[in-house]
Amino acid sequence: MIKMKKALGAKVVGNICPVWLVATYDKNDKPNLLNVGACGWANGKPPCVQVSIRDIRYSHSAIVERKAFTVNIPSDDQWKEADYAGIASGRDADKFKDLGFTPVKSDLVDAPMILECPVNFECRLIGSIELGYNTLFIGEVLDVKVDEHVIDEELGPDIRLIKPMVYWANWGWKGNSYHSIGSELGKVYTQKTKPQR
Amino acid sequence: MIKMKKALGAKVVGNICPVWLVATYDKNDKPNLLNVGACGWANGKPPCVQVSIRDIRYSHSAIVERKAFTVNIPSDDQWKEADYAGIASGRDADKFKDLGFTPVKSDLVDAPMILECPVNFECRLIGSIELGYNTLFIGEVLDVKVDEHVIDEELGPDIRLIKPMVYWANWGWKGNSYHSIGSELGKVYTQKTKPQR
Numbered sequence: 001m002i003k004m005k006k007a008l009g010a011k012v013v014g015n016i017c018p019v020w021l022v023a024t025y026d027k028n029d030k031p032n033l034l035n036v037g038a039c040g041w042a043n044g045k046p047p048c049v050q051v052s053i054r055d056i057r058y059s060h061s062a063i064v065e066r067k068a069f070t071v072n073i074p075s076d077d078q079w080k081e082a083d084y085a086g087i088a089s090g091r092d093a094d095k096f097k098d099l100g101f102t103p104v105k106s107d108l109v110d111a112p113m114i115l116e117c118p119v120n121f122e123c124r125l126i127g128s129i130e131l132g133y134n135t136l137f138i139g140e141v142l143d144v145k146v147d148e149h150v151i152d153e154e155l156g157p158d159i160r161l162i163k164p165m166v167y168w169a170n171w172g173w174k175g176n177s178y179h180s181i182g183s184e185l186g187k188v189y190t191q192k193t194k195p196q197r
Numbered sequence: 198m199i200k201m202k203k204a205l206g207a208k209v210v211g212n213i214c215p216v217w218l219v220a221t222y223d224k225n226d227k228p229n230l231l232n233v234g235a236c237g238w239a240n241g242k243p244p245c246v247q248v249s250i251r252d253i254r255y256s257h258s259a260i261v262e263r264k265a266f267t268v269n270i271p272s273d274d275q276w277k278e279a280d281y282a283g284i285a286s287g288r289d290a291d292k293f294k295d296l297g298f299t300p301v302k303s304d305l306v307d308a309p310m311i312l313e314c315p316v317n318f319e320c321r322l323i324g325s326i327e328l329g330y331n332t333l334f335i336g337e338v339l340d341v342k343v344d345e346h347v348i349d350e351e352l353g354p355d356i357r358l359i360k361p362m363v364y365w366a367n368w369g370w371k372g373n374s375y376h377s378i379g380s381e382l383g384k385v386y387t388q389k390t391k392p393q394r
Contacts, residue, residue: 003312005342012244013341014270014316014354016361016378017237018213040214040237041366042249043328047209050247050333052239073211079382080392087389098391115200119211129324129335131240136247136335138326144210145202156370157211164213165382166363169238173353176386180379181213185276185362188373192284194295195277 016166019082019178021072022051023103023112024062031096031103031112033072034059035086037167038134047141049123052134058090063137067125068109071139072117076165079178108142118162120145213363216279216375218269219248220300220309221259228293228300228309230269231256232283234364235331244338246320249331255287260334264322265306268336269314273362273377280375305339315359317342 320336
């Protein structure tokens with residue numbers, strides 16, 4: 001069979017992204033949060049994340065001014081909260097209040113964590129790259145806070161209890177959607193010889 | 198209830214990452230591929246991705262020299278191939294041959310695509326940041342190629358047919374694993390007012 005490929009152009013399609021809520025303080029110390037559609041892990045040592053944010057977003061100036069942010073991983077039952085957090089703006093809405101979220105001041109960086117999210121990364125801004133409309137911010141993760149009730153004694157933070165979700169980005173079609181994580185396929189670093197098919 | 202959070206330190210834990218295979222040509226034009234554990238979408242306009250690669254990896258020099266790479270999204274039934282691609286090195290192994298993958302030369306960038314992966318992004322290197330051991334490479338996506346049989350007439354590229362997977366990174370515990378994508382939770386940009394709970 002010859003596989004036929006279709007060229008779709010230079011678009012954001014066919015891509016999954018973890019759903020992350022980035023939290024900051026604005027210039028009046030009001031906590032704010034944003035659902036970022038382009039983000040991910042960026043480095044192992046030191047642990048770093050990247051979050052890419054449009055310059056018109058209210059959170060953009062907060063990160064530049066405070067040189068800090070937190071990444072807060074919502075559970076999949078918080079998808080409506082996450083979606084709202086990507087639409088409303090901290091300029092005129094108090095998104096923490098609207099969502100019933102509790103801001104907890106980080107001891108390590110100048111940013112609030114979302115108590116209701118099971119995993120929080122406290123990040124110090126260490127670099128950025130301008131990419132047209134967006135700035136890609138690099139945050140060094142100084143600590144990871146995890147709800148005690150989602151930590152398994154043996155496995156550590158347990159994906160089945162944290163229930164993170166992904167955002168399916170398929171701009172130009174109707175498919176943009178949030179998805180839960182499915183079943184485990186296999187363990188990492190187990191296929192040390194070529195797979196037999 | 199007061200939520201108790203546990204501080205786990207500056208580690209790569211509690212995080213999901215899309216599984217991407219990055220393909221390059223080496224200095225002898227041999228095609229190579231790598232499973233990158235830190236990567237993701239980085240920008241909307243122009244569409245950009247980031248892939249973060251250790252400087253000791255064979256693919257690192259290939260990206261620097263050719264200023265190009267492709268991102269190839271495997272289906273979840275290719276998790277063993279993806280895992281092997283993160284362990285073996287292109288210095289001494291022909292991973293395309295070992296995995297039965299077909300390299301297809303891109304017309305747009307100086308890198309091969311993996312025919313057997315349902316989605317391919319052709320990327321031109323436009324920037325990088327050094328992050329300790331890793332370099333974070335930014336690639337501008339010049340085109341997205343998608344297998345015709347995973348494109349739904351209405352939805353476009355269909356996540357249920359592409360079946361991308363995620364990597365659950367939980368270093369320091371036993372949990373590191375590949376996971377399929379689960380059910381759809383809801384549509385993006387639908388929660389225009391605060392959710393009622």
